[in-house]
Amino acid sequence: MRFLIECTYVYEHPEVNSGIQRVVRSIIKQLGTITPLVECIPVMMRAGKLYRVNSLAPLKVGRDATVRQYLIITLDHLRNRYFFWHSRLERLWPFSRSLLLRRLLFILAKLGSLSITLPLRLVLWLNRRAKPALDRAEPLEAVSGDQLILLDSSWHADFFPTAEKLKAKGVGIISVIYDLIPLTHPQFCDAGLVTVFDKWFDWIALTADGFMAISETISEQVAAEMTKRLGPVEAAKRWHGHFHLGSELDQVGRGRHGSxxxxxxxxxxxxxxxxxxxxxxxxxxxxxxxxxxxxxxxxxxxxxxxxxxxxxxxxxxxxxxxxxxxxxxxxxxxxxxxxxxxxxxxxxxxxxxxxxxxxxxxxxxxxxxxxxxxxxxxxxxxxxxxxxxxxxxxxxxxxxxxxxxxxxxxxxxxxxxxxxxxxWCWIGWRDASLQLVERTLEGIAPQVPAHPATELADAHRI
Missing domain, CATH: 3.40.50.2000 (Glycogen Phosphorylase B;)
Known part of the structure; x- marks a missing residue:
């Protein structure tokens, strides 16, 4: 079984590292070490396609890089930012209200992107016999039985049609819920976020097979909100679980100890x-x-x-x-x-x-x-x-x-x-990641036995 851990927003915003972004980075960092029970692959979605993420941070050009490698990485960075701004623009009025205008914008954006993609393809062709430059992300084919875990702040995303296609292909959808504050306490949020979050929750309520919250308190709120929106019969078809977050600061050592x-x-x-x-x-x-x-x-x-x-x-x-x-x-x-x-x-x-x-x-x-x-x-x-x-x-x-x-x-x-x-003691990000994986396995397949490390991950309950 493969868990596809979605991290689209962090991939597109490598400079942001607070709140959800810190959680995503910390868990992605642990994926290769947590458990042999399941293969965990960081992924992002863009323009209707699924990609394996090789690096959340922009790639750096080493001193020994050739001119071609430098151009490949630089043009790839530029291409990423170009399509990021296109995805943001199409959510604004009037494009958000008109499918025709969004299609027109897409056509214009694709034409404009040729100024980046054509030089990139040329350099890649010239470099075809040399050692290839590492890509931040590469295409990935999902298969039936894969589980897509929406770990990132997916209400900001535009990949919903892609996720629906994956679900139709037999891919399970699990949503990680950090809180329901835009729904329960809208007075504390930007009005635009409240609207976007509400529409997103309508979509995720219908699309997801299960939910993993970051606390038992939030898990109970999610279950209640699902019942409210879908009714008790339909809501009962979704499973609910929770895990707790770790405590390490993932970028300690980068820079001096403050000003x-x-x-x-x-x-x-x-x-x-x-x-x-x-x-x-x-x-x-x-x-x-x-x-x-x-x-x-x-x-x-x-x-x-x-x-x-x-x-x-x-x-x-x-x-x-x-x-x-x-x-x-x-x-x-x-x-x-x-x-x-x-x-x-x-x-x-x-x-x-x-x-x-x-x-x-x-x-x-x-x-x-x-x-x-x-x-x-x-x-x-x-x-x-x-x-x-x-x-x-x-x-x-x-x-x-x-x-x-x-x-x-x-x-x-x-x-x-x-x-x-x-x-008092608490779990680190490795055990937090282990909780996420193992409790997700319990949700999608109750017959899978828990790993002994789950008991360690619960050690904070003294």
């Missing part, structure tokens, strides 16, 4: 409380500011460090941060921090503070705790599932709830969780 300003922040003896996430409404940064303003009014020397790229619907919040009286005194924000810088911050901070309204998993919570960093988190079901008694939970309706816990922690030095962080 000089980030390193300077941790040289002081004053405690630093860390918030890691994209800056957007559901992450609830405003709650943190309210809580720390209460602390600062009491004379606390606690500092708040926010790490994360600027997202959407956050202009007022970012303005509030940058104009705050404590800006660059006891309040700091870093919007571009690499994995090495994030690792540095995790190991130097006093605690992580995580006030999200809703999450599918909460990867920073696991990343922090795996490094021995205690966590204050909002009291929501998925955090209870992941953090258990090892996290100190606060009331989302009362910033004073968090402020009081931090103040007590500062005085006593005793972290206010029921169990000590030293007793």
């Amino acid at each position: 000089a300003e980030l390193q300077e922040l941790f040289r002081s003896c004053d405690p630093v409380y860390l918030m890691v996430s994209t800056i957007e409404p559901r992450k609830n940064h405003a709650y943190l500011l309210d809580a720390f303003e209460l602390l600062w009014a009491q004379g606390s020397n606690a500092r708040l460090c926010i790490i994360g790229k600027i997202g959407w619907k956050c202009d007022d919040l970012v303005s509030r941060i940058r104009k705050h009286p404590e800006w660059n005194r006891r309040l700091f924000m870093f919007n571009r921090v690499n994995d090495s810088g994030l690792e540095f911050a995790y190991t130097k901070a006093r605690a992580l503070v995580f006030p999200s309204y809703v999450e599918g998993f909460g990867l920073p919570l696991v990343e922090a705790m795996q490094r021995g960093l205690p966590v204050f988190a909002s009291d929501i079901p998925v955090f209870r599932e992941i953090g258990g008694d090892f996290v100190s939970y606060f009331d989302l309706q009362a910033p004073a709830s968090l402020a009081n816990q931090i103040a007590e922690f500062s005085i006593t030095g005793q972290f206010p969780a029921a169990r000590p962080i030293e007793d």
Whole structure:
């Protein structure tokens, strides 16, 4: 049996490495080592075709490369970007509303692409007797019995007709669900995303044979949403499972430990409380500011460090941060921090503070705790599932709830969780990948026995 692990968005956006993109990269990296029970192949789909992915990152031209190899790789990069922008353009108005206009755009795009593909074919022909240059992706033929696992953010994709053809050919479709936030909490999302996600879920509900969520909490939500949309009889034909995410930062070591300003922040003896996430409404940064303003009014020397790229619907919040009286005194924000810088911050901070309204998993919570960093988190079901008694939970309706816990922690030095962080452990990306593969096997073929490593992958349940 073959598992075709879809990673189209990450393939097309090699520079992005947060949230889902980090999960996809981390799992793809483990595919060759996790289990002999099934062959796992990273794939992407484009222009109606399926491709085996050889490299998620753009290929680099070595110093010993010939001029022809340099041209082949450069033209291939250019071709990839060209068709990426075509796929984005055809989703915009008026092309999204008219099949005729999309076909016209496709014809024009194919004609325009000749300026890239013809020189590429010429160089490939001239290089035909030499050692071939490695392709980032090469065509792959799917066969009946293959299982296509939609691991990437497929609601952004345009390969739905291709996936339907594969299903008609006997390929199983499994969708990995990270959360249902655009459906359950649309107020926190861009209106365009809510519309796209809703249409995508209609499609995936009808197309997928099974669903793998990244937490039991989300798996239960998916099952309920399926029943709501399809009715209990049809929904019962789909199977549901879940796996948990790993905790390693996959690009540690690439670059220095953050900016000089980030390193300077941790040289002081004053405690630093860390918030890691994209800056957007559901992450609830405003709650943190309210809580720390209460602390600062009491004379606390606690500092708040926010790490994360600027997202959407956050202009007022970012303005509030940058104009705050404590800006660059006891309040700091870093919007571009690499994995090495994030690792540095995790190991130097006093605690992580995580006030999200809703999450599918909460990867920073696991990343922090795996490094021995205690966590204050909002009291929501998925955090209870992941953090258990090892996290100190606060009331989302009362910033004073968090402020009081931090103040007590500062005085006593005793972290206010029921169990000590030293007793907590979690799985890495290898075991997370193993959970995904083995629990998918259980979903599609209940008679397949579980591998002993599944028990190891569940070791976090102490």
